Amino acid sequence: MSNYSGSSETRKKEELSIQVPATSISSSETQRFAGSDLRFDRLQVPEKELMHDRKFEFGQFVAREAVIDEEYWTAAWLRAESHWEGRNDRYVDNHKRKFAEQEFHAIKRRRTSLHGQKCRCIIMVRKEDKHVKRTVLKGVVGTLDLSVRCLLHGETFPGERVKAPLFCSIHGTGPNRYGYVANLCVAKSARRQGIATNMLHFAIELVKSNGIEHAYVHVHRNNTPAQKLYEKMGFEIVEAASSQLVEEQTYLLCCKA
Template identity: 70%
Template sequence: MAAWLRAETHWEDRPGERYVDNFKRKFAEQEFNAIKRRYSGQHGQTYTCVVTVRKEERNVKRTVLKSVVGTLDFSIRHLLHGESFPGEREKHLFCSISRTNLNRYIYVSNLCVAKSARRQSIASNMLYFVIESARSEGVELVYVHVHRNNEPALELYQKIGFEMVEMASSQLLKQQMYLLCYKT
């Protein structure tokens, strides 16, 4: 369900494009396989997929697929030795992972909400869930990457309390991404 919603969201601005349904199916299949890989427990990281569904209504029947309105992934990770934020690899080409509670953080990815369900606090509620999960795990920092042109997402994260990370790698500049951080 999460993979299909992500495919729908990814291709929503191109409805008239030729073969868009084939592209959606292929994207959903790739995302499904990526989800399976992430949740197989590799690399000692803990992944969680949050799926939000519509509230059940009397006398309204929906398929499971049509009930899913939001999804996001988050994982508990460790900073590499010498990093002060995720992805700060320019200085440290060959680093080890230092697994202490002080350098654990949560990384948010793949946040999406169905077009028909936007502006209903679904994304913010999922993010609040992640923040509460961080607190309960004793994790103080939550990170997310956002494309510089994604103004609705930037506004959402900043409204919740995420702040721009001061330093950004040249890779982020090339990809036109911002790294945002929330301190619990």
């Protein structure tokens, strides 16, 4: 999952949108296979002690970039539960654990700029409460990935099938750059509180602050709630991309930042 422009199967896994999971993270269960120095009993870190460029507050929540490993892990677990939501596979718990571990390491790899494609793991966290001791695992209620990419030579939209050299300049500026949203999911405990809408708002503002004019997202054609959310945020279907996405059963949506 480390390559956003990989196979259609990879993209399907990455671009599940608004699949709100029933989050239940067990520290004893996750610690067995994380293979790192994660502290699952770590208390939520006060915002003033964290180093991050920007944040967006609304109600009892704060949207910002993930900073510490426990936040990356929780984002990965949310995505695992989202991916396996509603499935009756007898080994679903094992699948979720494996998915979360792989996604945790993938998130950290994607943070490194590769060929000009910078990626941020955005999270929504509950504001700290001086009367409540809350672990990081319980504080993160939503997540998405926001990457900055460049159109390849000849492309008019991401993924367009054009005859272009395999290796061409993607270190473009201005209209060649675009924002890309993926892996948007929200914890079951935080549904219907505006989490997804406000994370998207924050992501679009980040895109705009980088001087980028457009943001894109793929959404499954049967995912009506996601389509409605994106439409509400100003996204529109890129009709020119629809014919080549029939097999994947997805739409490409675009929003002018």
